[in-house]
Amino acid sequence: MTTTTRPQSTGSAGDGPQAQRSMRGRSLPRAAAPAVLAGSAIAASGALLAVGSFHLVSAGLITAVLYALVIGIASAAVENPRKAKDRLVTAVVYICFGAAMLPLLSLLTTVVLEGLKRLDGYFLTVSMNGVTPSMDAGGVYHAIVGTIAITGLAALISIPIGIFTAIYLVEYGRGRLAKAITFFVDVMTGIPSIVAGLFVVALWMMLFGPGQTNGAAGAISLSVLMIPVVVRSSEEMLRLVPQELREASYALGVPKWLTIVKVVLPTAVAGLTTGIMLALARVIGETAPLVLTAGSSAVAINWNLFNGQMMSLPVFIYSQVRMGGAVNMERAWAAALTLIAIVMLLFLAARLISRLFAPKLGR
Amino acid sequence: MTTTDPSATAPPQIRGKRRVGDVVFANTARGSGILILAILAGVAAFLIIQSSDALSANTANFFTTESWEANTRENPxxxxxxxxxxxxxxxxxxxxxxxxxxxxxxxxxxxxxxxxxxxxxxxxxxxxxxxxxxxxxxxxxxxxxxxxxxxxxxxxxxxxxxxxxxxxxxxxxxxxxxxxxxxxxxxxxxxxxxxxxxxxxxxxxxxxxxxxxxxxxxxxxxxxxxxxxxxxxxxxxxxxxxxxxxxxxxxxxxxxxxxxxxxxxxxxxxxxxxxxxxxxxxxxxxxxxxxxxxxxxxxxxxxxxxxxxxxxxxxxxxxxx
Missing domain, CATH: 1.10.3720.10 (MetI-like)
Structure with missing residues (x-):
C-alpha cells in the first residue's frame, strides 16, 4: 500500500501494470490537483473582482481554502475518506507555510519600498543635530555611530566571557557547576530584553545615582543578552572538534591550555565567528534596553561611551515613530531599511564564513 | 601488579608538573562561567533592591491594583x-x-x-x-x-x-x-x-x-x-x-x-x-x-x-x- 502514496508524493512518472492498478483502487488523475488549484484561483479572484475589493492576500487565502475544500470533497467522492483526509492535510500544511511567508514578504517589501523614499547619501551622513522633528532634513549618522560604538563594546565584553565559558563547559566542566552553568545559560537566553535594561538601570542607580544614561550602560545591558547566545553557539562548535586532535596534541606533550589555544580554537574558528556574528545580528536590533540605558533623545554625534546619551538605529526608529508625523515615519522606514541591511549583511557574512572556512572533518 | 605499579605512580608525576599557564587558563574559564551565574543572580538582586523602595512606599496593593500613580514622592x-x-x-x-x-x-x-x-x-x-x-x-x-x-x-x-x-x-x-x-x-x-x-x-x-x-x-x-x-x-x-x-x-x-x-x-x-x-x-x-x-x-x-x-x-x- 505504500505504493499508493508514492506517485503523489515523489511525482515520479510511470504507470504500473494493469494488476497493480486495480489493487490501488480508484484514484484522482494526476492533473487533478493543479487543475483544482488553478480553478480555485480563477474563482477566487473572479469573485473578489465582482465584489470590487480585489487584494492579492485575500485572493490567495480564498484560493487556498477553496482548493482544500474542493480537493477534499473530490477525493472523498472518487477515492476514499482516508485519502481525502490525507489530501486535505497536505493542503493545510502547504497553507501553513504560505502563511509564514506572507508576513516575511510583506514586511521586507514594505520596508524596502518605503525606506528607499528617503534612504540616500545625505540621510546616511548627517545627524539630527539642530533638526526639528517635522523639518524635512536630518539623517541617521549619529545613530549609526551609536550602534557601532554600543554593539562594539557589548561584543568586547561578551565574546571573551562567552568563549571562555564555552571552553570551560567543553574542556573542563564536570559535575555540578557545569550543569548549573548550562541550565542557567539556557534560562538567561529567555530574559526579556527590557529586564536586561532595568538591571543596568538599577545597577547604575546604585553606582552613579539616578538618571545617568550613557552608551556604556547600553553596552552592558546588551551583553547580558549577548553572552548566553555566544556561549550556546561556541559550545556547540567546540564540541564538534574531534577528540583525536586533542589526544594527538596531548601525546606530543603539549599542555592542555596550549592544546586549546593552538589546536581546538583554530579548528573551530569558523564556527565561532559564525556564532558571534549571529549573536551580533541579534543584539544590534535590540531597542528596549537601549531606550532605558542609553537614552532616546540624543540628536548629535557622540563617540564617547561614558558621557551623555547615545542614539542608536533601533532607538532612532522607535523615537521617530513616537513623534508620529509624516516626515518622522519616512525617517523611521529609511532607518529600518538601513538596520535590516546591516542585519542581513551580518547574517550572510556568517553563512559565508561557515561555508568557506568550515574545517574539513572526517573525509 | 608489576605493570599497574608504574601506571599508578605515573599520574601524580604528571599532575606534579602543573604549569602556570594551565592553572591560569583553567581558572579564567571557570571564572567566566561563575561570572555568568553572578550576572544572573545580580539581575535578580539589583531588581529586588531597587524596587523595594517603591514597594514599601506603595499605598495600594501591588498585585490587585489596576492604576499606576507612581510618579510622585507622596503616597504612590x-x-x-x-x-x-x-x-x-x-x-x-x-x-x-x-x-x-x-x-x-x-x-x-x-x-x-x-x-x-x-x-x-x-x-x-x-x-x-x-x-x-x-x-x-x-x-x-x-x-x-x-x-x-x-x-x-x-x-x-x-x-x-x-x-x-x-x-x-x-x-x-x-x-x-x-x-x-x-x-x-x-x-x-x-x-x-x-x-x-x-x-x-x-x-x-x-x-x-x-x-x-x-x-x-x-x-x-x-x-x-x-x-x-x-x-x-x-x-x-x-x-x-x-x-x-x-x-x-x-x-x-x-x-x-x-x-x-x-x-x-x-x-x-x-x-x-x-x-x-x-x-x-x-x-x-x-x-x-x-x-x-x-x-x-x-x-x-x-x-x-x-x-x-x-x-x-x-x-x-x-x-x-
Missing amino acids: AFGVAALAFGTVLAAAIALVIATPIAIGIALFIVYYAPRRIAAVLGYLVDLLAAIPSVVYGLWGIGYLVFELQGFYDGLTTYLGWIPLFAGPVSTTGRTMLSAGIVLAVMILPIITAMSRDVFKQVPQGHREAALAMGATRWEMIRMAVLPFGRPGVIGGAMLGLGRALGETMAVAMILSPSLVISPFLLQSGNQTIAAHIALQYPEATGYGVSALIAAGLVLFAITLVVNMGARFVVARRKEFS
Whole structure:
C-alpha cells in the first residue's frame, strides 16, 4: 500500500501494470490537483473582482481554502475518506507555510519600498543635530555611530566571557557547576530584553545615582543578552572538534591550555565567528534596553561611551515613530531599511564564513 | 601488579608538573562561567533592591491594583493587575495563532517539502527571527494595522456575538489583536525550530512501520510523528510564550494602551508590562523608576518560570529518546 502514496508524493512518472492498478483502487488523475488549484484561483479572484475589493492576500487565502475544500470533497467522492483526509492535510500544511511567508514578504517589501523614499547619501551622513522633528532634513549618522560604538563594546565584553565559558563547559566542566552553568545559560537566553535594561538601570542607580544614561550602560545591558547566545553557539562548535586532535596534541606533550589555544580554537574558528556574528545580528536590533540605558533623545554625534546619551538605529526608529508625523515615519522606514541591511549583511557574512572556512572533518 | 605499579605512580608525576599557564587558563574559564551565574543572580538582586523602595512606599496593593500613580514622592499607588492581565492576554493570542501554524510549517519542511529545497525553506523561516523587533513594530503600526481594518470589520460583523470580538472596532487598528498577531509572527520561528528538530528525530523505524501498515502520509504523521514530537512542540511553544511575554517594542508601538482589564480584542485598551515600562520610563519621576523596576521584577519572575518549565520539558524528552 505504500505504493499508493508514492506517485503523489515523489511525482515520479510511470504507470504500473494493469494488476497493480486495480489493487490501488480508484484514484484522482494526476492533473487533478493543479487543475483544482488553478480553478480555485480563477474563482477566487473572479469573485473578489465582482465584489470590487480585489487584494492579492485575500485572493490567495480564498484560493487556498477553496482548493482544500474542493480537493477534499473530490477525493472523498472518487477515492476514499482516508485519502481525502490525507489530501486535505497536505493542503493545510502547504497553507501553513504560505502563511509564514506572507508576513516575511510583506514586511521586507514594505520596508524596502518605503525606506528607499528617503534612504540616500545625505540621510546616511548627517545627524539630527539642530533638526526639528517635522523639518524635512536630518539623517541617521549619529545613530549609526551609536550602534557601532554600543554593539562594539557589548561584543568586547561578551565574546571573551562567552568563549571562555564555552571552553570551560567543553574542556573542563564536570559535575555540578557545569550543569548549573548550562541550565542557567539556557534560562538567561529567555530574559526579556527590557529586564536586561532595568538591571543596568538599577545597577547604575546604585553606582552613579539616578538618571545617568550613557552608551556604556547600553553596552552592558546588551551583553547580558549577548553572552548566553555566544556561549550556546561556541559550545556547540567546540564540541564538534574531534577528540583525536586533542589526544594527538596531548601525546606530543603539549599542555592542555596550549592544546586549546593552538589546536581546538583554530579548528573551530569558523564556527565561532559564525556564532558571534549571529549573536551580533541579534543584539544590534535590540531597542528596549537601549531606550532605558542609553537614552532616546540624543540628536548629535557622540563617540564617547561614558558621557551623555547615545542614539542608536533601533532607538532612532522607535523615537521617530513616537513623534508620529509624516516626515518622522519616512525617517523611521529609511532607518529600518538601513538596520535590516546591516542585519542581513551580518547574517550572510556568517553563512559565508561557515561555508568557506568550515574545517574539513572526517573525509 | 608489576605493570599497574608504574601506571599508578605515573599520574601524580604528571599532575606534579602543573604549569602556570594551565592553572591560569583553567581558572579564567571557570571564572567566566561563575561570572555568568553572578550576572544572573545580580539581575535578580539589583531588581529586588531597587524596587523595594517603591514597594514599601506603595499605598495600594501591588498585585490587585489596576492604576499606576507612581510618579510622585507622596503616597504612590500602583499595581500590576491590569499589566499582568494584558501581558498574559497578548502572549496567549500569539501562542494560539502561532502554535498550529508552526507545527504545520515544521511538518512541511520535514515531511512535505521537496528534499532539495527544504533547507532553503527552513532558512527563510529562520529569517523571520533575524528581523529586529522594532522593525516588526514599525511594520505593524505603519502597514499592518491598516490592512487588518477590513478583516476586523468582518470579524465583528459575523463573530461579534463572541464577547472577545465585540464592536465597535477601533478606527486606528491599534488593538490587542493587532499586537497579538505581530507577536505571533515573531514567535513563529522559535516554535518551528524546536518542532522541526524533534520531528527530524522521529525514529525511521516508527515511520516506516506505519507506512508498511498501509497508512497514508497523514496517518503516519498522526500515529508516529506527533506522539513522539509532542514534548518538543510543547517545549518550543513554552519558549515562544516566554519570548512573547517579554516582547517590548512591537507592543509598545502598536497598542494604544489603557490600564484597564478589558476582554475586547478589537478595541483599544490593555497594556503589557514590558511595553508599559518602555513607555513610562522616560517620564518617570518620584517613585516612578523604582515602581517600574518592581513591574520588571514581576515580568522577570513570570518569564523565568515559563522558561525553566520549557527547558525542563525539553530536557526530559532528551533523556529518554
